[in-house]
Amino acid sequence: MRTILTMVNVLALALLLSVNLACDKKSTDSNDEEQEFVATTQDFKDYKNWTLKATETGPDPFLKTAHGVNDNFTRKIFFNATAKASNGEYPVGSMILKELTDDQGNVQGAFTVMVKRGGNFNPDGNGWEWFMVSTDFSTVITQGDNATAGDGNCASCHSAANVNNNGLDWVFTR
């Protein structure tokens, strides 16, 4: 009787262990899926040390009056080190900032920023978070997902980057 009980105990223990191991595995997997990068304006301060990907002047077919555009302004687009697209999308932690300067080189308007936040954030926009922040980084003017940021205007215009080879993963510049 005692041996049977011990065997039952051992079996129960083994079962418990395997369930635990299975749970551990599952939680690691779901952590991967929920990996999220939540940026604050402080994360953008260093943008001048990121890679300058493009310098634009003059009109752009998509831009119209967005981004406080003025044909005399220079638009510089900076990518952080993580912002390297592979398999058609940017990884979580990618940050892309656009700066406007006048013909004297003075920063104008506000910074527009895209952050690949990932996790469960903004599934309609492949995990991007849209920001517009004051040029001293003290104030967030707008922030959020496709529907909320800029009353939906950021995403509705940037969706054009996803078609006709205009850009990649909501980003025009590449």
Ligand code: HEC
């Ligand atoms: C009417 C169209 C339009 C709207 C609205 C718009 N953008 Fe853009 N955006 C562009 C275009 C076009 C570019 C490409 C660079 C250029 O020509 O200046 C761009 C560039 C950018 C970039 C650099 C990465 C890239 O896609 O090239 C960021 C970051 C950005 N926009 C953020 C925003 C945010 C945040 C908003 C909303 C607050 C917004 N944009 C609203 C058209 C738009």
